[in-house]
Amino acid sequence: MSIFLPILALLLAGGIAAYHRLSLPVWAGLSAVLLLVSWALGGNGIAVAVCALLLAAVAVPLLLPDFRRKRITAPLLEFYTKILPPLSSTERQMLESGTVGFEGELFSGRPAWDKLLSQPAATLTAEEQAFLDGPCEELCRMMNDWEATHVRADLSPEVWAFCKTHKFFGMIIPKEFGGLGFSALAHHKVIQKLASVSSLLSSTVGVPNSLGPGELLMHYGTQEQKDHYLPRLADGREIPCFGLTGPFAGSDATSIPDTGVVCTGQWNGAEVVGIRLNFEKRYITLAPVATIIGLAFRLYDPDKLLGEKADLGISLALIPRETPGMEIGRRHFPLNVPFHNGPIRGKDVFVPLSALIGGEEYAGKGWAMLVECLSIGRSITLPSTASGSSKLFTVATGAYARIRKQFGLSVGRFEGVEEVLARMAGNAYAVSALSEATAAAVTRGENPAVPSTIAKYHCTEMGREVVRDAMDIHGGKGIILGPRNYLGRAWQGTPIGITVEGANIMTRSLMIFGQGAIRCHPWVLKEMQAAMIPERKTRLREFDRVLFAHIGFAVSNAVRALWMGLTASRFGRAPGDAYTRRFYRKLNRYSAALALCADTSMLTLGGKLKFKEKLSGRLGDVLSQLYIASAMLKRYEDNGRPTSDQPLLAWAFHDAVHKMELALSGALRNFPVRPIGWLLWMLVFPLGRRAQAPSDRLGRRAAALLMTPGDARDRLAHGTFVTPCDNNPAGRINSYLPKVVLAEPVERKFLKALKGSDMETAPYDAQLAAGVERGWISAVEKTQLEELRAMTLDAITVDDFDHAELEAAGARQIVRLADAAEAA
Template identity: 75%
Template sequence: MSVAVPFLLLLLAAMFASYHRMRLAYWAAMTASLLVVAWLLGANGVATIVAALIVAAIAIPLLVPQFRKPRITTPLLKFYTRLLPPLSDTERTALEAGTVGFEGELFSGKPDWDKLLSLPKPELTAEEQAFLDGPCEQLCRMTNDWDITHVRADLPPELWEFVKEHKFFGLNIPKEYGGLGFSALMNHKVIQKLASISTVVSSTVGVPNSLGPAELLMHYGTDEQKSEYLPRLADGREVPCFALTGPFAGSDATSIPDYGIVCMGDWNGANVLGFRLTLNKRYITLAPVATLIGVAFRMYDPDGLLGDKKDIGISLALVPRDTPGLDIGRRHFPLNSPFQNGPIHGKDIFVPLSQLIGGEDYAGKGWQMLMECLSIGRSITLPSTASGGAKLAAVVTGAYARIRKQFGLSVGRFEGVEEALARIAGKAYAISALSQATAAAVARGENPAVPSTIAKYHCTQMGREVVIDAMDVHGGKGIILGPRNYLGRAWQATPISITVEGANIMTRSLMIFGQGAILCHPWVMKEMKSAQLEDPVARIDQFDDALFGHIGFAFSNAVRSLWFGLTSARIGKAPGDDYTRRFYRKLDRYSAALALMADTSMLLLGGKLKFKESLSGRLGDVLSQLYICSSMLKRYEDEGRPAGDRPLLAWAFHDAINKIETALSGALRNFPIRPIGYVLWMLIFPWGRRAQAPSDQLGHRAASLLMTPCDARQRMGDGVFLAPTANNPAGRIDSYLPKVILAEPVERKFLKALKNSDIEALEFDAQLDEGVREGWITADERKQLEELRAMTLDAITVDDFEAWELRAASFDRLAGVGDSRAAA
């Protein structure tokens, strides 16, 4: 036998053991057995002995703890400690905040899909469904978005009263405190539905139920604070806001300059211990109407009234609106989406320590409190808003594209429009699945720090792309504002969602991978924590376990990446049905590639990695798309694997995989250490890139679903407000679709006969009269065509106004010309 055989067996055994993540002892025993068999079958003796010595040289030192720990682990621990980037307390708090769910599996390189598929299907209780079908539906029917956004720049009084009376501000507040006690999933469903009729209404309801006084009180408030404030927040007697950002502290909330100096002062006639608060906040949603303001500030104790620590740190307090010195400023005007938003100012406002959220025990713990609650709010409000808008845009744009005709053909039949419809359909499907997945995680009791950033970034980003395509399909219908326009305000509002709760640029380039690489990685956090232990024995023992687990993990992902690349992920065990099994295999491949890239980047770049934002952003894109695909597959399974949804799932999946390969390719081509980039490319893309954008044929199938009544289209519209009411032109257009389709054969028959006739009538009604007389159509078909014309006209008509109707009401007062409406 050839001299190469023992070394080939050694290599194959190593790859097999790495792929399956076998323990080192098992690899050594397996390799030794193979070498013995090879020797007995006539393999070259010298080669066999050399191969055996290589196995012994690796296995013996690593399998003997008394040798490994002092001679290998201890020097590596010293090197690791020097390599470990310094972390500030705020960075450490942010990294350790939250829990790890299935996203940890995606970072493992070998996802356990049973964990995903065994998660309970997200479902509402009967009480929650009744609220969604009752008060929430009624609120949508009461909402006139044009009146809110153009006429009043606010909700009308009856809407304010309705949301308070029906406890929309207390969706999550427990029943024992007068709230509704609904789940996070229900919160998602309510915001999604309200966003489909008015983003002003959805944000007004969403903010009190996400990051704000109620959420913070439920987690950290004292019993007295909960009993005093939660019932009043639940029934709307108190309207909350939370003041975090300011002119010099936007996304970098840890640098807030607002401060409170601990001192004695008067409060309700008594001299008590508190702090003098000076603040300058802006962009605070609900501030203009808020009665209870949550404030983040840095607390100082120069006189040592609380102890020896002078800089206590970021703290959170509740400040009633009527507190002397507090100034609620004038309103901001966010892009013609006039939800209540404005600045808050104050200087030397005295607030007692009893107003600290959680009391004195939580002084200085505000950043930790925010990090633990921010991800909950970020998981629901903005993703749900994007989901409501995208789902509505999908079904209504599909109906409009079928109804609207140019050159005698529905515009949705033109391939250019079809491409836009396919993008709308696929992205709306992805947004819906992603937003529901993060809400469901919160409902299960998780605190999904990494998924929340993924959902916030990608739902709002894809939501913007959906409304861009929807506007293009609608053309003039989309750009003329008025009561009939259901897209214009969404177009104007999308940058707001992109900007708030952490600007999207920062979220992508810093947060997704920055948090995920440490929080979700199976070994990195363990290594970091073990390296900081005080006990030297425990430090070495725990670091030893984590380090060699990490080394085996890295080898495994290198082998798995190469194998999946060579086989194009066509071989291997995977869950799912015959249609989706290939999808799971692809995700296995890119999970291994992500883990390999992450380990290599962290090892070679160390602390410099957090400054390589382009690399971090691209690796964050890979993690994000893996999570989005997982969410879509979970939705597909939960809904019973509906065959009708397959074009939507496939389009969104192939789009995501193409984005994964684009991100990996960009990261590898621009890897800071170029030779390492070339080696990684050969491991991940041994045959080059293979993923492609969704095909035109698949796009045609996805677009057709939006223009045809079917179960898949109905599921797309589930959870949004589509009632064909006077205040909902989008719902009316959607309701026309079945009748329009039934009338299409009659319309084609009539137009063909008209074209081949010598009738001179120019008016539509006269042409119909001639058609009945000539026998082209029956009297009933004439009524059908008249109804078709009326529905088409309602769908395509845009608004027009008198000049005075478009002027701000203050214009006439400032100009001193009196009531121009009366003059008109």
């Protein structure tokens, strides 16, 4: 045993130093002290001497900076520059775009939770809240989604006018230019509320406030462009669209075939230097009604009129609709959610250089402009839309499941339905927290490139799951379209959010981890930047600093992952209250595991990692679930740690942790270098996978919250349009829940008395009258049951139509003309 004491001393010193991330000198000193202690405790003298020599052989070269740089760092730098994958300018701009917020902590292996919890709770100004309670509420009352989607295939003229008058299209435009100057949080809240009544409405309002001419002008426009366009965009005199997606390149701006050639031409009767454009775009939202078109294209200058380069790169321009050569095509028809969407084309369209967004100075800088603005727009529109619909559908489905009865029992009491309700509740809670977290980040002045991608992917995916589950519970009520159906159009339109702003498959497999691994990692991007410093001495010194910091970081994460895996994250400092402290500890463990797996993947695979999309997707899932869980804990803290929210938080949290373990398991079992995968498995899962999906008991509590009036349920629905009115059947059903719950004991008493009586087969009105007459119920209770019957009927009734009402008017006219031509 005395032989092993010094070995254990070295291992203990290394473990303590790595776990707590102590410096090299502290590690060396601690190791020396523990070796002396082991000798004093009877350790074998020869073993102590051997361990001391080993310690000196490792520590001394590392503690001598000049020796370390020349003998260790310099060869590693040479090797690193050889294996460093070449980055195109577009890839570099993508990686360096945006800012890094708390998501960077999740890659650290030891998140500084105080950075998250010290962020002030996101709040609206009095003006923003008044807008939500006033014009936004009124607009929701005006909106008739069935009429808009089935009859008009458009918003009504009154809704269009109201949106323009109240500057819904100018929410993000500063007040100095006539806009509302709202924060990103207010923008999120408005879109969320509108989406809860109509995705057609939220899409129409969301696009001008998202990636497009307005946002690009605010960031890059010349003063003249801002002064002219922003006031007109704010009050709706101009309706914008942005043409990026094309038939042959999709949304990949780096591959677009659309061109602009710098040349001279006629403009307003004078010959000027300008751009001759040829382009073809499709899937362009608002194109059919747009008056000003933003366009992405590749700019060429063959005659060197602007400088020495012939290929200037991707550029952006603003083109009025009436410009000669511009053609706005017919409408696309996006899955029965007919927001204005269509193709645009241009042949030999000539515009002056002043049409370039930002002017001549920004020629060729379009990709950087798009990358910078895209994350802001992606942070709001689609996550907010998913949040609004998910939250309203969840609470409405909870009420419906309580009202709707089968076999004399509310369908929500059946365990199969209860399981689905719990999943809806957890997903709605997660979507709400995630969408608000990204909007709050933008409000704080961040440009959350990685979180926006996480939010876009996971909000739309969880939103799809919520709508699917709601359809399953509603059954026939959900599939019969009509004014009473609040799910059908959402179900039909779900793939739209999955597809736009980058298809979700590519978002998950390429973007989340592909960008996050480098952008959020504390050392990788710094190493890449250090390796490209021109001056050799400075390059070597800086690379040495970040390299050994990275090595210490990697060793620390390996130790932390192993220790927390062995102890099931039961120990260690963590914030939160007695209920949530264990959640923070679990996230500490998976943060260390992610950092370890990410480092190992980048080291062993190098540039090949970006082609390992399954591995990238799984590691991206871990990062995403860490961020989602963090957002949920922040929501819980900001709401004052409400006890009644705990079942929702716990269900969503355990679901997130279970998904993390599944993703890590998939990544390690399929790791391209098998021995490395086995080693990682032993470090990450030393006792095997332990996380379980949410329990049935927890699911029962979460489902019960949806079917019972209470503050947790109200918080979940907060920010959606729940006002009960003619055009809001979901709001009506939701409003019935308190009265239904109060009437249930009366109904049970009445049905018990009715059973076996001579009135059992009589009409319901006669049964109620007999109940009062025979003393089964009081007159007040009779009124209560009549009201319950009316509410139930409203909840379960579906629409029906004459055949002619279902024929498309345009198609019917075509058939009539064809019949007339044939008869002639």
